[in-house]
Amino acid sequence: VGILVGPGHNGGDGLVVARELQLQGYQVKLVMPLSRLKPLTQSHANYAKAVGIVWGESVADFGDCDFWVDGLFGTGLTRPLTRTIAHQVNELNQLSLPVVSIDLPSGLHTDTGQVLGTAVQAQHSFCLGLWKRAYFQDEALAYCGQTTLLDIGIPDPAYAAVLAQVDAVQIITPPLAQQALPFNRPPVTHKYQQGHVLLVCGSQQYAGAALLTALGARASGVGMMTIAVPDSIKPLLHAQCPDALVIGCPETDTGAIAALANPDLSPYTAIAVGPGCTLQSGLLVEAVLPARCPLIIDADGLNQVAQRALLPRLALRAAPTILTPHLGEFNRLFPGLYEGDRLQAVHRAAQSSQTIVLLKGAKTAIATPVGQIWLIQESTQALARGGSGDVLTGLMGGLLAQPSQQPWGQRVAAGAWWHAQAGIFAAGDRTILGVDAFHLSQSLMPTLSHWVKRGFTPHSSKSPLAIGEDGE
Helix, strand or coil, X not given: CEEEECCCHHHHHHHHHHHHHHXXXXXXXXXXXXXXXXXXXXXXXXXXXXXXXXXECCHHHHCCCCCEEEECCCCCCCCCXXXXXXXXXXXXXXXXXCEEEECCCCCECCCCCCXXXXXXXXXXXEEECCECHHHHCHXXXXXXXXXXXXXXXXXXXXXXXXXXXXXXXXXXXHHHHHHHCCCCCCCCCCHHHHCEEEEECCECCCHHHHHHHHHHHHHCCCCEEEEEEEHHHHHHHHHHCCCCEEEEECECCCCEECCCCCCCCXXXXXXXXXXXXXXXXXXXXXHHCCCCCCEEECCHHHHHHHHCCXXXXXXXCCCCEEECCCHHHHHHHCCCCCCCCHHHHHHHHHHHHCCEXXXXXXXXXXXXXXXXEEECCCCCHHHCCCCHHHHHHHHHHHHHHCCCCCXXXXXXXHHHHHHHHHHHXXXXXXXXXXXXXXXHHHHHHHHHHHHHHCCCCCCCCCCEECCCCCCC
């Protein structure tokens, strides 16, 4: 086992790994590009020499190693890797051998995930104590490989001291999702007490988007569902969703919804607008702005918001507004706000617009106007299919229509978690190539049933994110 050792405490961790492997009988070889070490790291280096661990000048000296540990730099790196260190990292990457990184692959910025010159391409990264923000940034994901959080025994008061100084960032875990999902129905109830969602979606060109949105909402367990679609595609919705109320709306020449057929929004406890509507539709977002219930805006609804500069009007709504953009839509809504840091961008967007912003991606991030950020840790590339977002919009609308005492941000995050877990569940059965949006919608209930049977087994309670000490 070759171990690349840095001058700080990450290097000290690498030396501890070296010592333990040596004592278990492994052949261990160390490479230390920098000679000046922090005092504690120097003590570990002295011990490593005392037990006879082999030292070398460069990664190239140990071409016979089968496996490498990256203990060069962890959190807090702010300067690019250059010269000797960059050369060692590049040599390591060229070996095509398994590499694991301690805390964070060396060369990544702890918060933004930016590659600082060059970075170790790890097959597995073991994050220590608390997740670092880089693990949720697009640029870093190609370097992290599989990721695991290790509890290293830091006491809760120490976590609290750090977290009091940073924005509230929380991973949605299965127990937190369970809290926010509408399982707790009273023993005596009826359909109208379990929510009534209005879905404004579809066009002749994208009739399937309306169906997928409806299938997502149906899986939520909402008591009543009304779907407003162009009149010409009503038969499709009636045939596939006999439990729904379907409103046929007047159409444009292109087969889009020209206007809502029934402007009375008072019966609804949540509204979702946008999937498949096309840019040729009428002023649908403006038509539903007066609603006194949560409003989810997606797809062409977001494009209407951007084109008609509706963000200031969204901020005036008394009820929550949830925006669900992918990065392209986000940039149209909030031009110039995204500069490579997804967490910072979604945080600023939610505060400036006074909406809940769900930024889709490999690591979906949800921010609320009060500064809370929720993160979806697990997802799958199988969701990179047309229609996956329509299913999410319907599911979110159905969930937010139902009664709950949990905060809106947590409820949105629970819906996004459920959607991601359904993708993972379906990929396990059909591979990442076989999870089309219809099968995704059909996997929502089996996924939830799976977690219920597992009892929503808690993960680590220490799920917020924090940053490490400067320079470590």
